[in-house]
Amino acid sequence: MPKTSLDKSKIKILLLEGVHQTAVDNFKASGYTNIEYHPKSLSEADLLTAIEDAYFVGIRSRTQLTEEVFAAAKKLVAVGCFCIGTNQVELYSALIRGIPVFNAPYSNTRSVAELVLGEMIMLMRGIPHKSRECHKGGWIKSAEGSYEVRGKTLGIVGYGNIGSQLSVLAEALGLKVIYYDVVTKLAMGNAHQVDTLDELLAQSDVVSLHVPELNSTKWMIAAEQLGKMKAGAHLINASRGSVVVIEDLADVLKSGHLAGAAIDVFPVEPRSNDDEFVSPLRDLDNVILTPHIGGSTLEAQENIGKEVSEKLIRYSDNGTTTFAVNFPEVALPAHPGKHRLLHIHENIPGVLSEVNRVLSENGINVSSQYLQTNEKVGYVVVDVDREYSQQALEALKNVKGTVRSRVLF
Numbered sequence: 001m002p003k004t005s006l007d008k009s010k011i012k013i014l015l016l017e018g019v020h021q022t023a024v025d026n027f028k029a030s031g032y033t034n035i036e037y038h039p040k041s042l043s044e045a046d047l048l049t050a051i052e053d054a055y056f057v058g059i060r061s062r063t064q065l066t067e068e069v070f071a072a073a074k075k076l077v078a079v080g081c082f083c084i085g086t087n088q089v090e091l092y093s094a095l096i097r098g099i100p101v102f103n104a105p106y107s108n109t110r111s112v113a114e115l116v117l118g119e120m121i122m123l124m125r126g127i128p129h130k131s132r133e134c135h136k137g138g139w140i141k142s143a144e145g146s147y148e149v150r151g152k153t154l155g156i157v158g159y160g161n162i163g164s165q166l167s168v169l170a171e172a173l174g175l176k177v178i179y180y181d182v183v184t185k186l187a188m189g190n191a192h193q194v195d196t197l198d199e200l201l202a203q204s205d206v207v208s209l210h211v212p213e214l215n216s217t218k219w220m221i222a223a224e225q226l227g228k229m230k231a232g233a234h235l236i237n238a239s240r241g242s243v244v245v246i247e248d249l250a251d252v253l254k255s256g257h258l259a260g261a262a263i264d265v266f267p268v269e270p271r272s273n274d275d276e277f278v279s280p281l282r283d284l285d286n287v288i289l290t291p292h293i294g295g296s297t298l299e300a301q302e303n304i305g306k307e308v309s310e311k312l313i314r315y316s317d318n319g320t321t322t323f324a325v326n327f328p329e330v331a332l333p334a335h336p337g338k339h340r341l342l343h344i345h346e347n348i349p350g351v352l353s354e355v356n357r358v359l360s361e362n363g364i365n366v367s368s369q370y371l372q373t374n375e376k377v378g379y380v381v382v383d384v385d386r387e388y389s390q391q392a393l394e395a396l397k398n399v400k401g402t403v404r405s406r407v408l409f
């Protein structure tokens with residue numbers, strides 16, 4: 001089992017929001033036994049306290065890692081988002097402190113696509129309303145307003161990992177698929193990319209949103225866009241709550257312009273299952289409301305637990321940053337018999353030559369060296385003979401522009 005310069009039992013790992021047990025098992029199997037596990041997200045004040053002495057933190061979509069939180073997290077080495085979205089993390093604050101952020105870009109994509117597919121059928125048959133009536137003792141046996149999905153047009157906004165999977169599943173049911181994306185994307189099957197969002201809104205019987213939260217996607221579906229959708233169409237949002245102006249959606253549902261909606265994500269979501277869910281959509285019976293569970297299947301959570309914990313363990317044990325979302329990516333081989341120095345520095349001219357000058361002046365023989373930079377930060381990894389590593393580490397700490405450095409055995 002690889003060792004770190006710090007005793008692994010002292011490396012506190014803070015896991016929040018009930019990340020799957022596979023993550024805990026993985027950490028323990030790799031020797032990381034100091035795990036603080038919370039089944040829910042923490043309040044801001046509790047988070048600031050809990051993260052103070054944590055080396056790794058694992059979160060899902062709820063926990064906000066802000067500049068203030070990073071400023072308090074003096075020992076933090078890396079962040080694991082046990083989900084796809086990383087909008088809840090101030091990535092720049094992490095980067096300038098030399099903290100890579102990892103996520104799980106694929107593991108829950110199928111779960112979201114399946115949910116959307118099911119909701120599409122339920123909406124087109126008017127099931128939310130009919131089901132609610134049955135529960136109340138009513139009986140609406142009628143074909144009025146009920147349609148097959150076959151032959152209808154599904155418009156997908158954001159044709160990434162989820163959008164493109166949904167496209168394939170929907171075509172198998174006989175839907176015609178069009179999509180809008182800011183990037184030219186290879187069409188799956190017979191799907192067709194349209195040039196503008198307006199074009200997509202005007203043609204679709206169901207619009208499904210699969211964009212990340214970005215400045216450019218914030219409130220991208222408001223009254224104007226909803227007004228451009230076909231009369232009687234449906235909207236599905238399992239992306240982020242900030243993509244749709246929820247009050248405007250409530251208005252077009254009440255006016256009858258849209259026939260229905262399925263919404264999984266909200267501008268404001270309860271912090272835990274014990275808090276009340278408040279939304280202008282709550283009393284509309286043509287709306288399927290779900291509590292941000294698009295990616296919440298046991299299969300997805302188990303895989304995410306494995307995937308993200310593996311990325312954190314690899315970074316901790318070996319220094320590899322492949323697939324970090326904010327950080328220079330370096331894929332590193334094992335370093336048997338050597339000590340590995342990790343040096344994270346500001347990307348300013350002269351740091352690398354200074355690193356090499358310092359090593360050479362101290363008579364330290366470098367057996368391998370790896371480097372990657374992004375606009376703000378450089379990450380250099382140096383393997384040296386074990387008897388020199390402490391001396392080399394001390395020398396590197398004094399290089400101008402150093403953000404942090406550590407040694408792996």
Ligand SMILES: NC(=O)C1=CN([C@@H]2O[C@H](COP(=O)(O)OP(=O)(O)OC[C@H]3O[C@@H](n4cnc5c(N)ncnc54)[C@H](O)[C@@H]3O)[C@@H](O)[C@H]2O)C=CC1
Binds near residue numbers: 108161180212
């Ligand atoms: N409800 C839930 O539980 C879950 C929600 N999500 C959300 O779904 C989002 C999408 O996930 P993936 O498909 O895996 O992401 P992805 O990154 O693979 O795809 C996103 C696509 O959106 C496109 N895009 C970006 N800005 C756009 C714009 N302004 N207009 C049109 N297209 C734009 C991108 O080019 C990309 O093709 C995630 O970022 C996350 O926020 C993800 C998993 C579970």
Ligand SMILES: O=C(O)C(=O)COP(=O)(O)O
Binds near residue numbers: 060061062086296
């Ligand atoms: O993967 C994502 O981006 C999600 O939205 C899922 O978030 P969750 O882990 O269910 O809080």
